[in-house]
Amino acid sequence: MxxxxxxxxxxxxxxxxxxxxxxxxVTAPSEVNALIAVKSKLVDPMKHLANWEKGDPCTSNWTGVLCNGTVGTDGYLHVYEIQLLNMNLSGSIAPAVAQLSRLQILDFMWNELTGSIPKEIGSIASLRLLLLNGNKLSGSLPDELGYLSKLNRLQVDENQISGPIPKSFASLSSAKHLHLNNNTISGQIPAELSNIATLLHLLLDNNKLAGYLPQEFSLLPVLRILQLDNNNFNGEIPASYGEFPNLAKLSIRNCSLEGSIPDLSQIPNLRFLDLSHNQLSGPIPSNKLSANMTTVDLSNNLLDGSIPASFSDLPSLQRLSLENNSLTGSVPVNIWQNMTFISRKMLIDLQKNSFSNVVGDLNPPENVTLRLGGNPVCSKGNTTNISRFCGNESGDDGTPGNSANSTSCPPQSCPTDNFFEYVPSSPVECFCASPLRIGYRLKSPSFSYFPPYEYPFEVYLTRSLNLELYQLHIDSYAWEGPRMRMYLKLFPEVNVSRTFNEIEVQRIKGIFTSWDFPGDDLYGPYELLNFTLLGPYKTMIFPNQKVNxxxxxxxxxxxxxxxxxxxxxxxxxFLVTRRKTRYQPSLSRKNLSSKVSMKLEGMKAFTFREMAVATDNFNRSTQVGQGGYGKVYKGNLYDNTVVAVKRAEEGSLQGQKEFLTEIKMLSRLHHRNLVSLVGYCNEEGEQMLVYEFMPNGTLRDWLSGKTKEYLNFSMRLRIALGSAKGILYLHTEAHPPVFHRDIKASNILLDSKLTAKVADFGLSRLAPVLDDEGTVPHHVSTIVKGTPGYLDPEYFLTHKLTDKSDVYSLGVVFLELLTGMQPISHGKNIVREVNMAHRAGMMFSIIDSRMGSYPSECVERFVALALLCCYDNPEKRPSMLDVVRELESILKMMPDADAILSEMASVYSGKSLPSSSSHASMDPYISSSVSGSDLISGVVPTVTPR
Incomplete structure (x- = not known):
């Protein structure tokens, strides 16, 4: 041989x-080089792209790279899709991506990319989907994107893009979806966009657009949704907007529009109309709107006249909001009399108008919420039947408490530790399977209340996915402004398998990522937030193509x-035998956490799996904040409790003893005006704190205008009082007392009723206790920590932390409430600026105009209190007990004090502040029954902040 x-x-x-x-x-060399260049500009902390540069892109399953399986005429395979949805990527988009000349889908959604959109993308003639939403991209929109004649969908929403909308976009001759919302785009909307004959959805809301509304938009032949909310246009709504041939939703909320409402009765399929928060005047057009109408919101305008009789013949109506106008006449009860209410609710809000009487029997069914407060018909007090509709009760917002599987199944039969669970609607009793978990959001639905459409939506979705109805479970949903987020679970077919196979998972994901769902005017455009693969799906690697x-x-x-x-x-x-290896593995994140079990009485210890499921594997779309400690996520627990999960970054992990000590401290703090700790997680090398979720965000968001709605003076006063009560509890009722040390507007959170709750005790310190001689020091010596602009000058100089340090920081928050200014802006200090204005008699010139009218004497006392809290000498600052007393005294001076006190009485326990200065008997749940304080004499000391 x-x-x-x-x-x-x-x-x-x-x-x-x-x-x-x-x-x-295999893959064209130019495209390989392009992918390598793309990767070089990305930061990939989770190592999702670790297999890039290994082997061939099209045959080695590079993550997110999909190719056509057929070799082209040039002898190479070509990249057709880049799918990098939600991979925690940062960095920028490399211009070299344009070398992928056959690319049809470019998807970077829900990452943290920065920089500008490369103009070179405009040369990818084959591109159909350009999906860049949910990043931090800035700069302007490139004119060159208008060259993409095959582009079907452009999504750049939820970024930081500025500048105008290019007129070149009129050349996007195949575009059906332009989603440019939630940026800072400015300037005039180009009338040339009316040339895009294929356009279905135009979303431009939450930008800084100005100028006039293009009347030519009515020429768009197939436009279904026009959403322009929260911009700053001039002039009127064009009369031509009544001529849209196929419009289903028209939303131009809070856009500074004037003039009259055009006649929209000729739009045959209109379902949703929102023109609220403008300056529209004149009567409401009397012609009958489309019978498909679900929502009519004309609130907060200058409308007069009466309610048109045509409103009584809208059989699908869910919400009629006419509050805060100048409407007169009678309240017609026939709005609801001819309707049938089957799994449907209706909200009729007529508050703050001039309705003088009711025509007919005022006895709406339970499904109807009627609000009449602020009308003359309520002040007459003629019948109890009317007075019950004159309060401020809230209607149902459509947020469900989706019920779990009601079948009683033995828990040991389903291996829940590996993400298996019983299928809620299974035709086979107690069938156990592992679902696909999907985050999904309707971006502009044409309804206000979801339950009547829940079943039709399930049918629509399962038919689109070619699944049986029982295979879909809507785990939860919630409104986010005009959008509705939902979390879906898709289960495999019963008696076939307890998991989907790879082919089926790939098929389902492909439908979502390729936008292959049939259009539906009712549900509007959607977006995929995440496609989470957990349990048996976690290690799936999909082949990109089959190559012959x-x-x-x-x-x-x-x-x-x-x-x-x-x-x-x-x-x-050979090499190994010639050298000795000196390798010591570095400690992993998991090694940092002891395996010692932590159990605290009354405090829930969550598993890492529970936290992963609650946050969709810490999906970026669920992130609601970030601080020095780490990121904060919105989570849904197994019982549908909504929580905030604060997850420590690796560099900020504490030792287990310190972490346990902090949890013990937080577990002792229970007050209406403190954010409650629900539990914690300390496993898998992770440290997480789980708090109650605050749906209205931070006080700083409201003062900065991010919310697009404003707080009036009464609301601000209540927030100030709630914050002070929370801190008073820390100082006087916690055992031992606690100094917060980081009080600021972004650490004051607001719940669904705008009740203030103090949060973030990461820098808090326990107050001093008895020393060896039996005395209590008045301060804690500590390294100075906190936020510039809020720091007590005395604490900054001496490192001595006292309860008066918190009083100073809260005083700065009070000044923010009064002025809307930030503590430090362009080198100016808010304490100095307010003090100078006050001494010059110009205080009212810097009061925040967005809080509307206010009693001057109340504002003067609030200003005096705020400046006294910020006095340089801590001994001359009021105690927190004195601050609370003075705020309650100011609140009692308000013209609507009775209504405010009545509402607050439902929040607090009704107990009074003690008349003694002793703190020992102080009850944290205090009411407004205290008499006025003489704390403020009208003479405010000069404050000289450093």
Whole structure:
């Protein structure tokens, strides 16, 4: 037998040679280089793209790279899709992406990319979907994007893009969806966009657009949704907007529009109309709107006249909001009399108008919420039947408490530790399977209340996915402004398998990521927030394509692979035997956490799995904030409790003892005006704190205008009082007392009723206790920590932290409430600025105009209190008890004090502040029954902040 002796060097050369031949027959070299260039500009902390640059993109399953399985006429495979949805990527988009000349889908949704959108993308003539929403991209929209004649969908919403909308976008001749909302785009909307004959959805809300509304938009033949909310236009709504041939939703909320409401009765399929928070005047058009109408919101305008009789013939109506106008006449009860209410509710809000009487029997069914407060008909007090509609009760917002599977199934039969669960609607009792978890959001639905449409939506979705109805479970949903987020679970077919196979998972994901759902005017555009693979799906790797390779090439691949393995193994063995390895593995994040079990009485210890499920695997779309400690996520627990999960970054992990100490401290703090700790997680190398969720965000958001709605003076006064009560509890009722040390507007959170709750005790310190001589020091000596602008000058200089340090910080928050200013802005200090204005008699010139009218004497006392809290000498600052007393005294001076006190009485326990200055008997749940304080004499000391 002939024996061949092949040296290692020859094998290596053979390996390289054959690899080159194979690569030359697979992915085009220019596209390989482009992908490598794209990766070089990305930061990938989760190592999702670790397999890039290994092997060939189209045959080695590079993450997110999808290719056509057919070799082109040039002899190469080509990249058709880049799918990098929600991979925690940062960095920027490389201009080299334009070298992917056959690309049809470019998807970077829900990452943290920065920089501008490369103009070179405009040269990818084949591009159909450009999906960049949910990043931090800035700069302007490139004119070159208008060259994409095949582009179907452009999504750049929820970024930081500025500048105008390019007129070149009129050349997007195939575009159906332009989603540019939630940016800072400015300037005039180009009338040329009316040339896009294919346009279905135009979303431009939450920008800084100005100028007039293009009347030419009514020429768009198939436009279904026009959403322009929260911009600053001039002039009127064009009369031509009544001529849209196919419009289903028109939303131009809070846009500074004037003039009259055009006649919209000729729009045959209109379902949703929101023109609220403008300056529209005149009567409401009397012509009958479309019978499909679900929502009519004309609130907060200058409308007069009466309610049109045509409103009584809208059989699908869910919400009629006419509050805060100048409407007169009678309240017609026939609005609801001719309707049937089957799993449907109606809200009729007529508050703050001039309705003087009711025509007919005022006895709406339970499904109808009627609000009449602030009308003359309520002040007459003629019947109890009317007075029950004159309060401020809230209607149902459509947020469900989705019921879990009601079947009683044995828990031990379903391996829940591996993400299995019982299928809620299974035709087979107690069928256990592992679902696909999907975050999904309707971006502009044409309804206000979801339950009547829940079943039709399930039918629509399962038909689109080619699944049985029982395979879909809507785990939860919630409104986010005009959008509705939902979390879906898709289960495999019963009696077939307890998991989906890879082909089926790939098929389902492909439908979502390719936007292959049929259009529906009722549900509007949607977006995929996440497609979470947990449990048995976590390790799935989808093949990008099937490549037809000749037998000869296949043999060459096998031979070259054997040669490469042999050569490389020989070299590694040789090198290893010649050197000693001195390697000490670095501590992983998991090593940082002790395996000692932590159990605290009354405090829930969550598992890492529970936190992953609650936050959809810490999906970026669920992130609601970020601080020095780490990121904060909105989570849904197994019982549908909504929570905020604060997850420590690796660099901020504490030792277990310190972490346990902090939890013990937080577990002792229970007050209406403190954010409650629900539980914690300390496993898998993770440290997490789980708090109650505050749906209205931070006080700083409201003062900065991020919410698009404003707080009036009464609301601000209540927030100030609530914050002070929370801090008073920390100082006087906690055992031992606590100094917060980081009071600021962004650490005051607001719940669904705008009740203030103090949060973030990460820098808090326990107050001093008895020393060896039996005395209590008045301060804690500590390294100065906190936020510039809120820091007590005395604490900054001496490092002595006292309760008066918190009083100073809260005084700065009071000044923010009064002025809307930030503590430090363009080198100016808010304490100094307010003090100078006050001494010059110009205080009212810097009061925040957004809080509307206010009693001047109340504002004067609030200003005096705020400045006294910010006095340089801590001994001259009021105690927190004095602050609370003075705020309650100011509140009692308000014209609507009775209504405010009545509402607050439902929040607090009704107990009074003690008349004594002693804090020992102080009850934290205090009411407004205290008499006025003489704390403020009208003379405010000069404050000289450093």
């Amino acid at each position: 002939l024996k061949l002796r092949v040296p290692i060097s020859a094998l290596v050369l053979s390996c390289c040679y054959f690899a080159y031949l194979v690569e030359a027959r 390779i000749s037998k000869g090439i296949l043999v060459a691949i096998v031979l070259s692979s054997i040669a490469c393995v042999t050569a490389i193994s020989a070299m590694i063995t």
